[in-house]
Amino acid sequence: MTLEVRDLAYAYPDGTQALFGVNLTIARGERVALLGPNGAGKTTLVMHLNGILTAGHGLVRVAGLQVGKETMGEIRRRVGLVFQDPDDQLFMPTVREDVAFGPANLGVRGAELDRRVAEALDRVGMRDAIDRPPHHLSFGQRRRVAVATVLAMDPEILVLDEPSSNLDPASRRELAEILKNLDVTVLMVTHDLPYALELCERALILSDGVIAADGPTRDLLADEALLTAHRLELPYGFAIPASGT
Amino acid sequence: MHVPDGFFTATVSIGAAVVAAAGVGVALRRAKQELDDRTAPMAGLVAAFIFAVQMLNFPVAAGTSGHLLGGALAAILVGPYTAVLCVAVVLLVQGFFFADGGLTALGVNITLMGIVTAAVAWGVFRLITRVARNRAAIVAGSFVAALVSVPVAALAFAVLFAIGGTAPIDAGSVAAAMGGVHVLIGIGEGLITAVTVSSVLAVRPDLVYGARGLAKPLVLRTATGEQVVTAPEEPQAKPIRPFLVGAGIVSLLLAGVVSFFASGSPDGLERVAEDKGFLGQAGDHLFGGFALADYGDVGGIPVGVAGVIGVLITLAVGLGIGYALRRRRKVTT
Amino acid sequence: MGAGHHHQLFRAGDTVVHRLPPQCKLVAVVAFAVVVVATPRERFWVFGGYLLLLAAVAAVARVPARFVLRRMVVELPFVLFAFAIPVIGLGERVTFWGISLSVDGLWASWNILAKATLGVIASILLAATTEPRAMLLGAQRLRMPQLLVQIATFMLRYLDVVLDAMRRMKVARESRGFQARNLRQAPVLAKSAGALFIRSYERGERVHLAMLSRGYTGTMPIYREISADVGQWLTAAALPVAAAAVLFLS
Numbered sequence: 001m002t003l004e005v006r007d008l009a010y011a012y013p014d015g016t017q018a019l020f021g022v023n024l025t026i027a028r029g030e031r032v033a034l035l036g037p038n039g040a041g042k043t044t045l046v047m048h049l050n051g052i053l054t055a056g057h058g059l060v061r062v063a064g065l066q067v068g069k070e071t072m073g074e075i076r077r078r079v080g081l082v083f084q085d086p087d088d089q090l091f092m093p094t095v096r097e098d099v100a101f102g103p104a105n106l107g108v109r110g111a112e113l114d115r116r117v118a119e120a121l122d123r124v125g126m127r128d129a130i131d132r133p134p135h136h137l138s139f140g141q142r143r144r145v146a147v148a149t150v151l152a153m154d155p156e157i158l159v160l161d162e163p164s165s166n167l168d169p170a171s172r173r174e175l176a177e178i179l180k181n182l183d184v185t186v187l188m189v190t191h192d193l194p195y196a197l198e199l200c201e202r203a204l205i206l207s208d209g210v211i212a213a214d215g216p217t218r219d220l221l222a223d224e225a226l227l228t229a230h231r232l233e234l235p236y237g238f239a240i241p242a243s244g245t
Numbered sequence: 246m247h248v249p250d251g252f253f254t255a256t257v258s259i260g261a262a263v264v265a266a267a268g269v270g271v272a273l274r275r276a277k278q279e280l281d282d283r284t285a286p287m288a289g290l291v292a293a294f295i296f297a298v299q300m301l302n303f304p305v306a307a308g309t310s311g312h313l314l315g316g317a318l319a320a321i322l323v324g325p326y327t328a329v330l331c332v333a334v335v336l337l338v339q340g341f342f343f344a345d346g347g348l349t350a351l352g353v354n355i356t357l358m359g360i361v362t363a364a365v366a367w368g369v370f371r372l373i374t375r376v377a378r379n380r381a382a383i384v385a386g387s388f389v390a391a392l393v394s395v396p397v398a399a400l401a402f403a404v405l406f407a408i409g410g411t412a413p414i415d416a417g418s419v420a421a422a423m424g425g426v427h428v429l430i431g432i433g434e435g436l437i438t439a440v441t442v443s444s445v446l447a448v449r450p451d452l453v454y455g456a457r458g459l460a461k462p463l464v465l466r467t468a469t470g471e472q473v474v475t476a477p478e479e480p481q482a483k484p485i486r487p488f489l490v491g492a493g494i495v496s497l498l499l500a501g502v503v504s505f506f507a508s509g510s511p512d513g514l515e516r517v518a519e520d521k522g523f524l525g526q527a528g529d530h531l532f533g534g535f536a537l538a539d540y541g542d543v544g545g546i547p548v549g550v551a552g553v554i555g556v557l558i559t560l561a562v563g564l565g566i567g568y569a570l571r572r573r574r575k576v577t578t
Numbered sequence: 579m580g581a582g583h584h585h586q587l588f589r590a591g592d593t594v595v596h597r598l599p600p601q602c603k604l605v606a607v608v609a610f611a612v613v614v615v616a617t618p619r620e621r622f623w624v625f626g627g628y629l630l631l632l633a634a635v636a637a638v639a640r641v642p643a644r645f646v647l648r649r650m651v652v653e654l655p656f657v658l659f660a661f662a663i664p665v666i667g668l669g670e671r672v673t674f675w676g677i678s679l680s681v682d683g684l685w686a687s688w689n690i691l692a693k694a695t696l697g698v699i700a701s702i703l704l705a706a707t708t709e710p711r712a713m714l715l716g717a718q719r720l721r722m723p724q725l726l727v728q729i730a731t732f733m734l735r736y737l738d739v740v741l742d743a744m745r746r747m748k749v750a751r752e753s754r755g756f757q758a759r760n761l762r763q764a765p766v767l768a769k770s771a772g773a774l775f776i777r778s779y780e781r782g783e784r785v786h787l788a789m790l791s792r793g794y795t796g797t798m799p800i801y802r803e804i805s806a807d808v809g810q811w812l813t814a815a816a817l818p819v820a821a822a823a824v825l826f827l828s
Contacts, residue, residue: 301770411619
């Protein structure tokens, strides 16, 4: 089991409770979409996966290792978090240094570091931008580099927060192709339902701080009553293609 | 206000650079204690913010406009030590990347716009908010702190100019002119600082360093009724003393040690009110026979002492306002 | 102050000046500025010599005069101040075109103008031939405190982001008819500044989280080291040494 979340509950310091007992498991190699309306607790959940927030109750395990103070370093290597705004993620002056930041913190140096940086950029098709400053790249390019910064750490699971937000249709498609060809476990937080359908066989719906549904993405999206109950909607004119095609 | 190369003698430039380096060194250590591993990204973003805010121009009086210095704003929003770091970095970047402010004048610029501004603003702000701790006091304190910090920085400039300026202008004229114009600029600075602080207070009060300790205590609802668990501490109670000591040392360095060099430079100090230009006369109208107006010679008061007196008067004014606010608060509650 | 296009400060190129390690250039420019400031103001021709030296550097670095001149506007406020000095200066006076001017003031004015201009040109050439990132690495090599270098690094990275946010707010203000005419409108600007601060601060917090997520434990990994050999130091030293030679030999 790559990711296991058991009875996770959490309240912010100001007393607002965001998670009320989340249970989920993700197997190796799966691509899973985490759907839910704004304010459902998606980002809060994601922050628990690599120990930025620590569970008020319950536990999170990544490849059998429980998230906690002592395991923090190892957990952060295993869980690759891609933030929603690539400007938050790309904080170094050049793409090269940004992609190198993670592996360098793990103690990788010299030729091995260069190799990892180049390889990660190759996987997202951004090798040519290696010496450019991030703010000279287009938004779509920045998001691809943001994915590379995490891939360079060789994570067990890639966690993407709203990967398709603010992308134009071409960049959206390019990113989808890249994600489909990656050979890693993916947890994708989104309310872009067609994107979830395209990329993930399985989906979870997080609503009011608990997992409200878990099943094949196609089945979940076909259940109109379920979607409506959790403030989710398919875009106008979009229909689930008949299964088997 | 960015002083270029050639404005001050080499001795003053070097003296100010030593003061600046010492001040930034202290700020580095203290800021790191406060922000630990968040220092670099937080101070970097705040520095970018200050750089941006300095581009906000506001009209002062007929035809002239001032821009925000931001030192006081930074001190109240992120604390004096982080503020000094941020302003110092802004000035370094402006000097080396934008050719704004001379490279040999960096010490002067960092001392005046970073250390003096932040120290004065924070000192005044603390005095006012120490006697009255509520939102009105914080906003009023921000206004006064920013207002005072600008002319004081301008006067510090005049002191440096008297010690080692390269132009034959009467030191009193410089003080009067700089002080006068900068009181006007200070009003703008104070206004913008106060409203900025108040608008941040309205949305994210936890981000305002100067408003720490304003949070309400937690309340437990038990069978026997409501019970307060933790009284909010006053986190600033301790750091204030070393800070004031540090600010005092900086002032002493400025006023005392640096004026030691003055004897070697005949320019500013020795030439006194013999043949004043029109600005000098304007100064006379404003301050007349007041001993400090000519920054140290009319009343026979040495420059260093005059500077110290100026700082003391400033603090006294701040204290008075603080007391007034506290009394008003007592009446209302 | 430029409108924050710091990428426009740097002119890419492949010349001797561009290739010099940044730490050498930083030291050379500061040393040059010190020599200039220490030069007695009566030595007219020496200042001319300095200007020629800078022109030579610009020629070698292929930085056009137009580029330098356009960026020299930052000096403008102090040029105005320098022109005022002779009028308000003390001491012996001369009358020139009907205006009474102080002789000493004229000297002081010349002194500030000459030195400030040379300093500004030197800084412009430094920024034009040194990538911002390289400049910071050079500062690091020169033992500038790590934390200051890091703060400056983050500041430069996010300067455009913050300035963009500010520009968007300005557009939003103005598209609703706002214009800053006098001090009474300052509160509106200040509210924008407050919003800008909150955005900047919150971004700082998110950046910190992003750093933690990639294993940051308080020290930045040093990825690129730029070392300089003796030859490069000597090349860079050419500017201040030549300036000193002009000063002492003329």
